[in-house]
């Protein structure tokens with residue numbers, strides 16, 4: 001048996017329960033989870049009953065750990081290897097079984113805590129910026145390392161996990177002006193990642209933010225910044241937003257938009273068990289570009305080209321997830337990714 005944080009029915013509280021350790025099915029690996037990172041989506045799944053296909057459910061997406069057992073037909077991974085993955089759910093427990101097709105190997109130079117910050121937030125930044133339409137704005141569909149957007153300008157709204165990866169990827173693309181709209185306490189760190197300018201979000205309300213001259217790309221990493229993004233982007237430019245809500249395109253400007261979904265695989269690889277799950281918007285194109293992400297991400301990590309989010313480790317093993325999600329829901333987490341050690 002193992003400990004797990006469970007939601008027993010729609011909108012029920014998170015509770016600590018004892019559950020059987022799963023057995024890996026054909027094509028699956030069983031992973032002993034060392035680190036699981038918390039994302040805003042996890043509290044939203046419970047609070048709004050979205051992206052859940054059956055109850056009781058163990059939520060939690062960003063897992064890193066060790067292969068404990070391989071299921072029938074699994075090739076390329078063996079017991080004892082360090083892996084990480086982004087799951088639809090199953091991370092808030094001590095052991096999880098998932099298809100080997102979505103597992104990535106952890107490079108030697110990176111810890112479980114560090115790598116657990118990547119699986120949801122990194123594809124959210126990378127798919128939105130790099131992948132071709134309809135899932136991204138197509139800045140680097142072949143994943144060139146040769147700075148294909150050299151000299152361009154961008155605005156990133158936010159300073160959290162997704163924003164930190166977006167800033168690093170814009171730098172990787174060769175952008176030479178990267179404006180971050182963020183709290184000034186994050187200024188030094190965001191500049192380390194690649195921001196060239198930081199606009200204090202406590203001094204300038206989001207609705208009043210103006211950048212001059214307008215930028216080629218805006219990444220709205222908070223979800224409430226689409227209107228501002230439309231004001232700040234140049235005619236012919238592009239916007240990525242993390243918001244799935246309906247949007248109104250600007251008048252008088254032609255703008256390419258991605259309402260990004262942070263998946264590196266689509267329903268053809270792993271989807272929910274039912275096809276009517278509210279909020280599940282992955283498409284087969286996520287699998288196509290996801291293969292590129294799975295190929296390139298370990299190398300980006302090994303070479304230190306993209307670094308992990310700063311981490312705060314929660315106390316109390318898997319039970320620590322409950323307090324961490326409460327803090328995320330209250331909006332009282334700033335500049336760090338919360339990570340639990342199941």
Ligand SMILES: NC(=O)c1ccc[n+]([C@@H]2O[C@H](COP(=O)([O-])OP(=O)(O)OC[C@H]3O[C@@H](n4cnc5c(N)ncnc54)[C@H](OP(=O)(O)O)[C@@H]3O)[C@@H](O)[C@H]2O)c1
Nearest residue numbers: 040124158159160161162183221222242260261262333334
């Ligand atoms: N569409 C997708 O597939 C997808 C995937 C992942 C995440 N998301 C969404 O993307 C958003 C960000 O996720 P995350 O993981 O990066 O969250 P996070 O790490 O928790 O970052 C949130 C931070 O953003 C900053 N912030 C909040 N409002 C802001 C504003 N108006 N302007 C500038 N900064 C602001 C705050 O920093 P300070 O308080 O320190 O200023 C806050 O701590 C969430 O809404 C999440 O649900 C969507």
